[in-house]
Amino acid sequence: MSEIKKVVLAYSGGLDTSIIIPWLKENYNNPEVIAVSGDVGQGTELDGLEEKALRTGASKLYIEDLTDEFVDDFIIPTMKAGAKYEGYLLGTSFARPVIAKRIVEIALQEGADAICHGCTGKGNDQVRFELTIKAFAPHMTIIAPWREWNIKSRDEEIDYAEAHHIPLKISRETNYSKDKNLWHLSHxxxxxxxxxxxxxxxxxxxxxxxVSPEMAPDKPEYVELAFEKGVPTAVNGQKLKAAEIIAKLNELGGKNGVGLLDLVENRLVGMKSRGVYETPGGTILYHAHEVLETICLDKETSHMKEQLAIKFAELVYNGQWFTPLRESLSAFVDKTQETVTGTVKLKLYKGNVQNAGVWSPYSLYSETLASFGESDYKQAEAEGFINLFGLPIQTKAILEEQRKNK
Known part of the structure; x- marks a missing residue:
């Protein structure tokens, strides 16, 4: 511990990281602590953070604007992949690598001896932070107080904060563990x-x-989303960058009660955990993208993409963003998105997202071919297809019949 002279701390100003600064001072022979906060769209949570960090013992605070990088390089590639982990749209999961990557850059720039994070020993985030650190600074010492200190609960953390006169934005009654960014809020x-x-x-x-669905308006609201090669480009005809689109969809989805998920999920570390997620904009964006793909992708590509989406989601959830496999899957996804261009219209109503129309210049849907009315399709040809497709079934039945009759 005496060799640790300078520590870079992943700092959110929440309960865990608020008490870590004085704890590091007390337990690591008073090192310099440099706090780093990544702005990934959490809004007012960053207000007053510098004053708080300095007052509790940090020598400085970096607040890094990572929102566009977060959206363009992490959220959109994951959305294009259609990746969901057990129904969860991966809000916390893909925010960690972009934050950790910037923390490593600052730690190397500052000549730090160690990087510290406030993730618990029970959670997934410790893995996500540390795998990213190992990817960019493989020899860096990592300090994880939750795996070292004698504090056993969030109540005890509050006790420590009160004893050290550290101001908190929560009370024991509102002490949910939350994570907020542009994409979601977890509880x-x-x-x-x-x-x-x-x-x-x-x-x-x-x-x-x-709001909850029952508190949403009684009148439905329509929204149109435009995509180019799988990337959202406009909302209701207004061209916006992806981060602005998500913010706009959060507003529309939120007021219509869209995007609430109550989930018992399987953590990477082996236990089940229960969380409630708010992802209003992300829910709309995923739905619109999936609808557009139904007319732009052929069956084989679509079905293979669905299978690989499960693996993609596992990689993101497990903190394996900076790996050859994730990069390879992204390359596959990008190839599939070359024709995913068009417009999707959706109806938002009391927590529901309903299809209201889809158009694409690359559509593979032929109304004349699929029509129940007159078309050029020769229905008699289906007989030969069925005979060949059903040949194994028919052959098996005939042979079993012959064996039975012997």
Missing amino acids: EGLDLEDPGNEPLYNKPGFLELG
């Missing part, structure tokens, strides 16, 4: 730890990105 802990408890969606202050 864990307290009453949610019992899967038998219904989430308190209508409790004041619980939901932050939107």
